[in-house]
Amino acid sequence: MNRLSQIAEWLIYGLFFVFCLFPLATSPLLGGVLLCGLIRTKPMDYRKSWASHSSVVLLFLSFFLIHLLSLLYTEDLSAGWKAIEIKLSFVLVPLLFLQSLQFRFDQLRIAFISGLVLSSIICIVHAFSISGEIGIGNAFAVSRFSFLVHPSYFGAMLVIGLCTLYCYPIKLTGSWSKAVGPLIGILFLFSLYSTTSKQAFISLLLVAFVVLIREFVRVKSRYLKWSLIVIPGAVLCLVFGTENSISNRFKEMYDVIQNRKAVDRASAESNSTRVLVWDSAIELICENPIAGVGAGDGVNALIQRNNEKGFTGVVEKKYNAHSQFLTTAISVGSIGLFLLLLILLWTLFKAIKTRNLWAILLVVVMVSSLSTESFLEKQAGVVPFVLFVSLVLFNKLPILQQADENKQV
Numbered sequence: 001m002n003r004l005s006q007i008a009e010w011l012i013y014g015l016f017f018v019f020c021l022f023p024l025a026t027s028p029l030l031g032g033v034l035l036c037g038l039i040r041t042k043p044m045d046y047r048k049s050w051a052s053h054s055s056v057v058l059l060f061l062s063f064f065l066i067h068l069l070s071l072l073y074t075e076d077l078s079a080g081w082k083a084i085e086i087k088l089s090f091v092l093v094p095l096l097f098l099q100s101l102q103f104r105f106d107q108l109r110i111a112f113i114s115g116l117v118l119s120s121i122i123c124i125v126h127a128f129s130i131s132g133e134i135g136i137g138n139a140f141a142v143s144r145f146s147f148l149v150h151p152s153y154f155g156a157m158l159v160i161g162l163c164t165l166y167c168y169p170i171k172l173t174g175s176w177s178k179a180v181g182p183l184i185g186i187l188f189l190f191s192l193y194s195t196t197s198k199q200a201f202i203s204l205l206l207v208a209f210v211v212l213i214r215e216f217v218r219v220k221s222r223y224l225k226w227s228l229i230v231i232p233g234a235v236l237c238l239v240f241g242t243e244n245s246i247s248n249r250f251k252e253m254y255d256v257i258q259n260r261k262a263v264d265r266a267s268a269e270s271n272s273t274r275v276l277v278w279d280s281a282i283e284l285i286c287e288n289p290i291a292g293v294g295a296g297d298g299v300n301a302l303i304q305r306n307n308e309k310g311f312t313g314v315v316e317k318k319y320n321a322h323s324q325f326l327t328t329a330i331s332v333g334s335i336g337l338f339l340l341l342l343i344l345l346w347t348l349f350k351a352i353k354t355r356n357l358w359a360i361l362l363v364v365v366m367v368s369s370l371s372t373e374s375f376l377e378k379q380a381g382v383v384p385f386v387l388f389v390s391l392v393l394f395n396k397l398p399i400l401q402q403a404d405e406n407k408q409v
Contacts, residue, residue: 067083070332119148292331347359
């Protein structure tokens with residue numbers, strides 16, 4: 001039994017390690033952890049865990065069941081079952097946390113950070129390897145750089161990685177020990193810049209805003225308070241006041257917002273498509289407000305509505321709603337949207353109640369990501385989401401508190 005516990009523990013660490021390296025490996029790793037747990041966990045352990053966390057399990061299970069029940073009125077059952085398969089993590093991960101498995105958050109963060117470091121290095125090496133053919137500027141851009149996983153997902157994980165480094169600093173022994181954390185942070189920031197993901201950069205700005213407010217309240221020195229205002233302001237001026245890929249993308253976004261009614265209906269540009277797709281999505285939600293159109297018909301219904309409205313660029317690319325909140329409302333209606341919001345609000349409540357900054361920043365990143373991307377429609381998004389949120393909801397943050405006591409790597 002002890003050997004099974006050790007195997008399950010290392011599989012969990014492996015699960016956090018492969019988020020951005022091999023997203024497809026998350027399912028077999030999750031299955032391995034569950035299998036080990038089912039073999040060694042006693043019925044009494046399940047009953048004890050259920051008594052403490054039944055409300056959380058029921059919340060996750062309800063979100064899954066609302067998608068499953070929508071198959072009753074879904075026309076495209078093939079797409080419907082695929083959506084159910086992706087949402088299965090909302091059942092499997094709670095089952096994992098009900099098992100009497102032993103693992104530590106400090107080890108999870110090491111595995112997570114290590115996976116992000118390796119992913120970043122691989123992406124940088126790959127970009128340099130293809131720069132001779134397409135140019136250095138094109139190599140370090142969007143999907144060409146983030147070729148392992150979608151740039152928005154990679155960007156979100158990088159921001160969570162930065163939050164982890166801030167809340168749980170890496171401490172090593174040796175003359176260069178203090179430089180390890182900052183160097184990893186610089187690596188993450190460079191990778192984040194190279195993804196040119198607007199969503200990830202917005203998440204970073206929101207996280208930075210929360211952190212700056214916290215530090216501004218904590219520090220006593222007037223000079224330090226001024227530095228918390230001047231230095232971030234100078235960085236923002238440098239980023240947005242010069243010609244670079246990030247500032248150009250935000251300028252494009254600003255132009256689209258300013259000229260929303262004049263957006264080209266044939267456009268397939270990122271900012272324009274969101275304006276067009278969100279317009280169609282809101283119409284579909286208003287027509288099917290309670291139960292939605294079904295888990296398998298959401299994308300097809302959106303494509304059909306975009307086609308009717310003459311949004312040819314969006315139709316050609318077969319874009320989804322580019323917002324998980326809208327995607328959920330289209331597929332399973334206001335009931336599903338309410339359950340998703342309840343998961344986020346409950347997580348935020350637990351984070352504030354326990355005064356855990358990492359958990360608060362996690363909610364900030366997740367809300368930002370879900371607002372501008374259909375984050376829970378792929379394994380690369382849904383598995384990290386459910387696992388990170390479960391760390392907060394199920395354990396009542398004892399694992400996070402343990403990391404405070406033991407920050408040694």
